[in-house]
Amino acid sequence: MDSRRRFRFLGSVIIALAASLCASRSPAQAPPAPPQAPPAPPQAKQAGREGRGNRPPDYPERPPAAPEQLAHGQQLFGGNCSFCHGSDARGGEVGPNLVRAQVVLDDQHGELITPIVQDGIPARGMPKFALSAADIADIAAWLHNQPLSDRGTPSKLDILVGNATEGEAYFGGVGHCTQCHSVTGDLAGIGGRYEPKAIQNLIVSGGGARFGRRSAGAEPSAKLPTPTVTVTLPSGQIVRGELDHFSAFIVALRDSDGTYRSFARHGAIPKVVVTNPLQWHIDMLPKWRDADIHNLTAYLVTVK
Amino acid sequence: MMRTGTLLLLIPFSLLNGPLVGQGLDPALLTKPATGAWPTYAGDYTQRRYSTLTQIDRTNVRHLTLVWLRRLTAGPGGGEGGFFGPPAGPPAITGGVAEQPVTMPGATSGSPRLSGSILQVNGILYVSAPDNAWAMDALDGHVLWHYWWKSRGGIHIGNRGMAMYGDWLYFETPDDYLVSLDAKTGQERWHKEIADFSQQYFSTTAPVVVGDHVLVGTGDDLDAPGFLQSFDPKTGDLQWKFYTVPMNQGDPGLETWASLDAARHGGAQVWMPGSYDPETHLYIFGTGNPTPAYTAMLRAPRDEHTNLYTCSVVALNVDTGKMAWYYQTSPNDTHDWDSTQPAVLVDGMFAGKPRKMVLQASRNGYFYVLDRTNGKHLLTAKYSDAANWAEDINATGQLVRNPEKDNTVAGSLVSPDNGGATNWIPPSYDPQTGLFYVVLRELYAMYYLTNKDPRMLVGLGGSEQDVVGSAGSYIAAIDYQTGKLAWRYRFEGGFGGTGLLTTAGGLLFANDGAGSLVAFGLQGKQPPVPLWHVQLGSVDNAPETYTVGGRQYVLVAGDGAVWAFSLQ
Numbered sequence: 108m109d110s111r112r113r114f115r116f117l118g119s120v121i122i123a124l125a126a127s128l129c130a131s132r133s134p135a136q137a138p139p140a141p142p143q144a145p146p147a148p149p150q151a152k153q154a155g156r157e158g159r160g161n162r163p164p165d166y167p168e169r170p171p172a173a174p175e176q177l178a179h180g181q182q183l184f185g186g187n188c189s190f191c192h193g194s195d196a197r198g199g200e201v202g203p204n205l206v207r208a209q210v211v212l213d214d215q216h217g218e219l220i221t222p223i224v225q226d227g228i229p230a231r232g233m234p235k236f237a238l239s240a241a242d243i244a245d246i247a248a249w250l251h252n253q254p255l256s257d258r259g260t261p262s263k264l265d266i267l268v269g270n271a272t273e274g275e276a277y278f279g280g281v282g283h284c285t286q287c288h289s290v291t292g293d294l295a296g297i298g299g300r301y302e303p304k305a306i307q308n309l310i311v312s313g314g315g316a317r318f319g320r321r322s323a324g325a326e327p328s329a330k331l332p333t334p335t336v337t338v339t340l341p342s343g344q345i346v347r348g349e350l351d352h353f354s355a356f357i358v359a360l361r362d363s364d365g366t367y368r369s370f371a372r373h374g375a376i377p378k379v380v381v382t383n384p385l386q387w388h389i390d391m392l393p394k395w396r397d398a399d400i401h402n403l404t405a406y407l408v409t410v411k
Numbered sequence: 412m413m414r415t416g417t418l419l420l421l422i423p424f425s426l427l428n429g430p431l432v433g434q435g436l437d438p439a440l441l442t443k444p445a446t447g448a449w450p451t452y453a454g455d456y457t458q459r460r461y462s463t464l465t466q467i468d469r470t471n472v473r474h475l476t477l478v479w480l481r482r483l484t485a486g487p488g489g490g491e492g493g494f495f496g497p498p499a500g501p502p503a504i505t506g507g508v509a510e511q512p513v514t515m516p517g518a519t520s521g522s523p524r525l526s527g528s529i530l531q532v533n534g535i536l537y538v539s540a541p542d543n544a545w546a547m548d549a550l551d552g553h554v555l556w557h558y559w560w561k562s563r564g565g566i567h568i569g570n571r572g573m574a575m576y577g578d579w580l581y582f583e584t585p586d587d588y589l590v591s592l593d594a595k596t597g598q599e600r601w602h603k604e605i606a607d608f609s610q611q612y613f614s615t616t617a618p619v620v621v622g623d624h625v626l627v628g629t630g631d632d633l634d635a636p637g638f639l640q641s642f643d644p645k646t647g648d649l650q651w652k653f654y655t656v657p658m659n660q661g662d663p664g665l666e667t668w669a670s671l672d673a674a675r676h677g678g679a680q681v682w683m684p685g686s687y688d689p690e691t692h693l694y695i696f697g698t699g700n701p702t703p704a705y706t707a708m709l710r711a712p713r714d715e716h717t718n719l720y721t722c723s724v725v726a727l728n729v730d731t732g733k734m735a736w737y738y739q740t741s742p743n744d745t746h747d748w749d750s751t752q753p754a755v756l757v758d759g760m761f762a763g764k765p766r767k768m769v770l771q772a773s774r775n776g777y778f779y780v781l782d783r784t785n786g787k788h789l790l791t792a793k794y795s796d797a798a799n800w801a802e803d804i805n806a807t808g809q810l811v812r813n814p815e816k817d818n819t820v821a822g823s824l825v826s827p828d829n830g831g832a833t834n835w836i837p838p839s840y841d842p843q844t845g846l847f848y849v850v851l852r853e854l855y856a857m858y859y860l861t862n863k864d865p866r867m868l869v870g871l872g873g874s875e876q877d878v879v880g881s882a883g884s885y886i887a888a889i890d891y892q893t894g895k896l897a898w899r900y901r902f903e904g905g906f907g908g909t910g911l912l913t914t915a916g917g918l919l920f921a922n923d924g925a926g927s928l929v930a931f932g933l934q935g936k937q938p939p940v941p942l943w944h945v946q947l948g949s950v951d952n953a954p955e956t957y958t959v960g961g962r963q964y965v966l967v968a969g970d971g972a973v974w975a976f977s978l979q
Contacts, residue, residue, distance in 0.1 A: 163513055165566045165585075166611055197866040203672060207634065207869055212609040255611075255633060256872035262861030268821040304877075307822055308857055312879040353904035354925035356944055392855045392880045393797060395824050397815060 172248035180249030183242055191233070196250055201232065206253045214251075217244035267303050267405055269398070274406025277399055284403075287387070290410045298408040307404040311395065313388030332384035336360050338370055339378040346370075350381055435577040435594075436532045441620070442689050449531040449955045449966075452572050452617040453837060456687040457756040460839040461913045462956045466963035467978060468916030469932040472943045475965065476979050481552030482972040485543045486519035489557055501554040506590060506599045507542075507561030515567050518542040518585075519559075522971030526909065526951045528572035528617060529966060529973065530580075534959050536966070537575065537594065538973060539582050541567040541615070546597060549959045552973060556597030562586045565613040566632065571684065571835070572617035574625060576644040581625050583614035589627055589642060603647040610635040617684045619694075621729050624650060626694055628681030634702040634870045637679035639694075641732055651732030655679035655698045655720045664719035673710040678702035678870075679721040683751040683835060686769070688783060693726040693735055695756070695769055695783060699749040700741075705818045705858075705874035707743050708865035717742035722750040724771055724779070726786060736786030740773045742809050745817045746800065746858070747871065748774040748831050755840050755847065761789055761892055770891055772838055772849040774831030775800070777810060778889050792894020794887050797826035797853040818860040818874045828854035829876050837910040837953045839919070844933055846888040846897055848919060850908035853882035884908065886921060886939070897936040910953020912965075918942075920965060922950035928967050928974075947974060 172180075185194060191202030198204035205211050214220050221243045227235035238246075254260075278284045288294050297306060314332075334350040338358055346368060348360035358379050359369035370377055383389065440450045444463045453460055467475060483489070487505065517524045523540030530537040535555070536547040542562050546555040565585035573582040579600060580592040587606040592599055606612035611633040619626045624641040631637070637655040642648065656677040657665040668674035678701050685696025701710055701721040711718050720734075722741035727734055740750045755770045761780065769783040776798030780790040791808035802813035816825050830852065838849035855878070862873040884906045885899040902908065905925030912920040919931040919939055927946050931939035948970035955966045965976040 163515065164564070165613070166564050166608075193866070195866075204866065207676075209607070209610060256869035257862055257867045258870065258872040260861070260872075262859060262875055264820050264859075264861060264863065266821050266859065304822070304859070308877045308879050311824060311855070311857065352925070354923055354927060355903050355929070355941055356927060356946075389880055389882065392824075392826070392882055393799070397819075397821075397823050400824060401821050 169251050172252060176245050176248050177252055179242075180245035180247070183238065183246050184249055187236055187238065188246070196253060205250055207255055211247075211250050214247055217247035220247050220250075262304075265303075266307065267401075267408065269401030269403070269405030271402070271405040271409050274399075274402035274404070277402055278406055282399065282403070290407075294407065294410060296411060298410045303404055303408050306407050307400060310400060310403050310407070311388065311392070313385040334381055334383045336382070337380045339380075340370070341376060353379065353381070436575045438576075438620075438622075440532075447958050448533070449529065449957045450575060451530070452528045452574070452619060452684040453686075453753065454528075454955060456619075456621075456689070457840075458684075458686045458753040458837070459755055459757065459842075459913075460837055460911060460953065461841055461915075463915045464956055464958060464963050465914070465916045466958070467914065467918065467956070467965065469918065469942060471978060472916070472918060472930045472932070474978050475930065475943050475976050477945070478964070478975045478977045479550075479552040480972050480974045481547060481554065483523050483525070483538070483540075483543075483545060483554075485517055485521060485523040485540060485559070487559055489520075489523075489543065489559060501545075502556045502597060504556060504558045504592075504597045504599065505561060506558065506602065507563075507584075508588070508602075509561045509563040509586070512561035513564045515542070515562065518562060518567050524567075524569060524951065525968035525971065525973065526569045526571070528952065529955060529968065530573055530575055531955070531957045531959070531966070532575055532594075535594070536973070537573050537580055538968070539570045539573050541570045541585050544573065544580070544582055544592060544597070546594065547973065549964070549975070552975065558590075558592055558597045558599070560584050560588070560590060563608065565608065565611075566615075566630075568613075569615050569835075570617075571615060574618040574620045576620045576625065579644060581618045581620070581627075581644070583616060583618060583627065583629070585613045585615065587612050587614050587629065589614075589618065589625070589647065591644075591647060601647045603642065603649075605629055605640060605642075606631075607635070616682050619684045619687065620644060621687050621694060624729055626685065626729070628683070628685075628696070630680045630682035630699070631678070632871055634676040634678060636675055636677065637681050637699060639681045639685075639696065639727065639732075641729070653727055653732045653734070655681060655723075655725065657719075667711075667715065667717045667719045669710050669712055669716055674718075676702060677710060677718055677721060678704070679718075679723070680749075681751070682749075683753065686754050686756050687729065688756055688767070690767075691726075691735075691784060692729050693783065694729045695724065695726045695754045697749065697751040697754055697771065697773075698723050698725055699751055700744050700747045702870050703865070703868040703873065704747040704871050705745055706860065706865055706868050707745055709868070711743045718744075722748070722773075722775075724750060724754050724769060724781060724786075726783070738779070738781050738786050738788060739809060740771070740777065740779055741775050743812070744775070745812065746775070746825070746827075747829055747874075748827070750774065751835070752833060753837055755838060756783060757840055757842075757847075757891065759842070759845065759891070768891070770840065770847050772833055772847065772887075772889065774827070774833060775810065776827055776832035777801075778847070778849075778891075778894060779808065780891055780894075790891070790894050792889070794849065794889055794894075794896060795827060795832040795851055795853055797855065797882050798832060799824075799826050816858075818858045818876075820860050820863070822857045822859045824855055824879070825858045826853060826855045826882075828852075828856035828878050830854065836908055839911040839913045840891075841913040841919070841933065843913075843915065843917070844888075844897075844935055845890065845892070846936065847891050848911050848913065849887050849889065850884065850911065850921075851887040851899065852884045852907070854878055855880040855882070881906070884924060886911065886919070888936070888939075890936070898938040900931070900939050909950055912954045912956060914956060920954040920956075920967075922954075922967075922969075926950065926969075928954060928965075928969070930965075945976070 193199035348362035351359040614629040641650040657674040680699035701718040723739040776795035800816040801810035803811035907924035930943040950969040
């Protein structure tokens, strides 16, 4: 099924779905833009983000200006405007943010900005500037080239604030992580395989999630154990297999030789028991302390 | 003949204009529980989505069967989908201002996204999707006309439906126009620009007609100010415009912002339809989040900066556009959790006294009861167990944020996720059980602050949220008098729901999130029992019910088609 339609309301729910037993039926949405991509335009959030797919931009994009024009515009802005409006035009001590000012948004090639610069706004303390229309057009080009928002831009901030020693103690102690995991087994070298943020998200989700970015375009290939299901038919026959999908009205599975089988459900008949290998992670969701998550992350990034 | 008289008064030409396709809407229908029509977004002004119809009930719902389904195609040449090649096709009308319209699957071609309400008036259905509108025969789904709007862009995330006044229809486009159509022909009467496209407004909501007003909200994900406008249904002239944030020195609420500039870029979009109380003439609606969404640094550096009127329930006098009262559910929100969820009007007992109330289950995971005559707070209750972002409730029932659950550089594990405990999906209130039903989603996300320079945090910038787990999705049944959950029903193996409908037949209709439309039987405060279901592939809007020719139908949109069910 088309993942975008299936998850249209849910936005970025994929990971949760994986964790909530639907893994085998939840194809990935379009992954986030790779880190080197230019900032995406602001997107709809009313119902969460959706995969962009090959959709065109929501708002018209300005044709790119020549590099020399941008450089000249930036130079002029730095010398004439930045004192009040900030070196990045996002507002200074006295001047407002120009990047998202309505007049700048409406302006195409300096035609709306020019009279303001040349005449000033005396009532608000903005002086006149003796700049030519051509110069102001270059300033406008540079302003138009500034991203409106950093939405969708990957963070470069260091998330590591935890204490690795405490994380290690938690891992082997009250966290009970070692009941399923081992830093010399399934987690061997995890610190070299994923970025810290991906590791941190994996700690909570248990895997199966397509989040984080190891490098441009690449995603962690965390292998998700599939939920299994046991169906007990009225005859007493028991059918087991990997869960394909289920609802209140059906349960479908693949048995050990790969045969697809499905059964209609009528209330409690047949008896259906789904076993999710990630249940521990789901049960932990309301219990986590952020400090423990941060400490575990600090510890696991050291597992090279 | 009261009804005919009203009709003639409203639309003197309607009886002279040839075949009576789409006879005009009698406005009296709007103030009664929906039965023979579905004349406005939620069926009636209360937004209860409760029908008094009883033809389909618990005892016979298992005989509910498909009467017809009709696939629709968006864009030029769209209309009715053909099964054996291109159909002869209904009349196609094209509008729009774009010389080079954007190409947008679902709007310019292919299967439309039918997530809005469908009007049913005098046996005709009026269906909408982004940039598209159709009229269909409610008896067999035959398409009478298709209208397509050539779009200049904007976020095409959905269209919540149309409004009707007499013989005229109204809908909003993603590129910020209010379009009025002749319901009989689909011909455009006029279009009006309702918001500034360059500031990245986009318009998805359903207008609501009240008296001689078309009430029109819009949306924005940049950082433009929110507003609600009222237009003249005949001419499209602006009657009033109410900004939901302070726009000038001296405006009320300005003291709750760090500066006037912050207020003017403060958001509070009105992107969902409101309710209307005919007794008080109040139009009651929710507002969106403040912007920048994910940090308060620039807009609310101090405790008194609550950022009015973001994340609030607001009541306006519909004739003047002046505010009568407000109640802010989430002061200084930092998670993009709007309070635009339906404000449901309920008359009933509260604390031993009869009360006129408004009920809202907010995106933030809490449920609110207010006195709708004055906005007085009556109750706050947590309906999502998972919600973990608040550390206290103040004397007026407002939540106090735990700053450790804001977006942080190191990451904070927070529920709800960005989509919220609920979202646009309509809830339902059933007066027979006294319960308020809402689709509840319990997701957890890591919230990361991605930029420490607050000046870069425009609109929805500066945050990354990675969903890391789910505690499931449910129908939650809230006893509004206590705020306690009578029950919650888990959608096994599915996730979601697109809205609820209850009927006097003791039924609750819901999308199970796994492609099925389900009818549950309700008995008092007992948990619901699934009595009937049908697998549609996907269910995309909130189910509706009405009668045509004395027969009760259940209507739903899903998988690019409209489906009508009735008893055989």
